[in-house]
Amino acid sequence: MPESRSTDDWRRIDVRVVPLPRPFHWLALGAKDLWRCPLPGLVHGFASAAFGALLITIFGQRFWLLAGAFSGFLIVAPLVATGLYAVSSALQGGGRAGLATALQAWRPKNSRLVLFGLLLALAGTGWVLTSAGLITRFAPAPVTDPVAFLRVVVLAPDSWLFEAWLLLGGVLAAPVFASSVVAIPLLLDRPLGVRTAVFTSWRVVMANPVTMALWALLIMGLSVLGILSGLLGLIVIVPVLAHASWHAYQDLVAP
16 A cells, blocks of 8 residues: 555644643553453563563573663564554444454554564664663673662763663654654554654654653553563553553544
């Protein structure tokens, strides 16, 4: 299918301005969707926790790489949630939803979601390599575990390594978040091209800069909480965030 029906498609899509506390409402709706249809969400949550456990198993003694891998996973997480967007859409329309609803979303009729997924994967891989290179090049001692990361990177005296790591991560994460915050639900919901979806996502962020900053902080904070809980929290947090992201899209982009 062509990239978009018109070069001005993204200008014709209306975006809404929402109040600052709105992200908490999205989270409440996300929790409600998980309660109404728990199986698809819990499958996604278990899969995310299992993937995190696999990362720890493989890179457990290479925390300089593990830290980047976990944060890189957050970059591609919007794509992972595609099936749960479909579940929320079905529930919102009054229809029935189940695991099959989520799985069918992974069989798109065109390559738009695949293309966007590849772009996110490239961004995530780029951050993992950049993070690993920064830590191994400038850390004064090997970073092999979380304690070493705290001692050598986070709490190191007279060192700006942690601040540089955060700044560099933010420089990469901010445009990726702005490009994807409503793009994938939009691609799933409407016959538009990737460029149109990305431009619309940027317009949403520019129209709601403070609200979307709060939303980004909530996503990051809850994800970190899930990781620190021994990954068990991800079983619930991942589907709640995914369902909430669908409601964010519905709120921010006019039908």
